[in-house]
Amino acid sequence: MTKKRVLVTGAAGFLGSHLCDRFIAEGYDVVGMDNLITGDLKNIEHLFKLKEFEFYNHDVSKFIHVPGNLDYILHFASPASPIDYLKIPIQTLKVGSLGIHNCLGLARVKKARVLIASTSEVYGDPMVHPQTEEYWGNVNPVGPRGVYDEAKRFQEAMTMAYHTYHGVETRIVRIFNTYGPRMRLNDGRVLPAFIGQALRGEDLTMFGDGSQTRSFCYVDDLVEGIFRLLHSNYASPVNIGNPDEITIKEFGEEIIKLTGTSQKLVSKPLPKDDPKQRKPDITLAKKLLDWEPKVNRADGLKITYDYFKTLSSEELQKTAYHRFE
């Protein structure tokens, strides 16, 4: 039997690199692609020695050329933290629109199945709780998150259009907050922010009164859900996330306990359009994929903290914006 070959866009990013690992472990040939704006080659450097892995430094917003066959395309290229997409809004819009158009065009030619990384951000600041796939969302298109949220919503629409009009096999995963090793320490997201601050001996910056909620999924659980969804025959969006909901204040307290820092939570202004609550309804994923998260937050946070502790003090001191200055 010939080996299956998969293209992962955003391969040097947090989720992309874990997906590359998983597909290599499952016996696939993996083509990684990344323009390294927010990704880091360090996340995939262990793969470069493998004959099953090849890498293209390429911006998928431009025409994509990959020689040879492709069975699957996973579109994971995109800035994904509020700080990143505030800093690079146009690239964020382009990778979600032009980028997916190129991926879908490539899929047509290669007769490949496409899975796109969508997001709980398509629900915006949700009026329905927990969020089911049927909910259409409450998004401010011109707010600070609009560039990301609307790009992802457009990406879903484009993917469905290629599915219905061109018959391309497509899958859509709506990813809720996910954490684990290889998150960029200073991408501004709450977990790396809190752990980085604890490691540097700074106070933890809680936005607002910390009563907003999130539900954090460990990366291995997410990858398992994505793997199952890719091999399912379901083309409509599926939520993958961990429904264990927590306030940001409680989350900060957990990080303080885990790291043993003597610092405290300090309140900072709540960013505009910051969703007040977020929790996936995963009924569909359970039924369709026989999937649910297995790693509890205490175990997942410990693994993630151990990873961040291995980073050098130089890496620890980097500011969130170092790549863009």
Ligand code: UDP
């Ligand atoms: N947050 C915080 N302190 C930080 C960074 C984020 O309190 O230093 C809050 C943020 O306001 C939001 C939540 O943590 O309510 C999750 O933010 P993140 O940027 O990780 O992801 P989001 O789910 O908002 O996209």
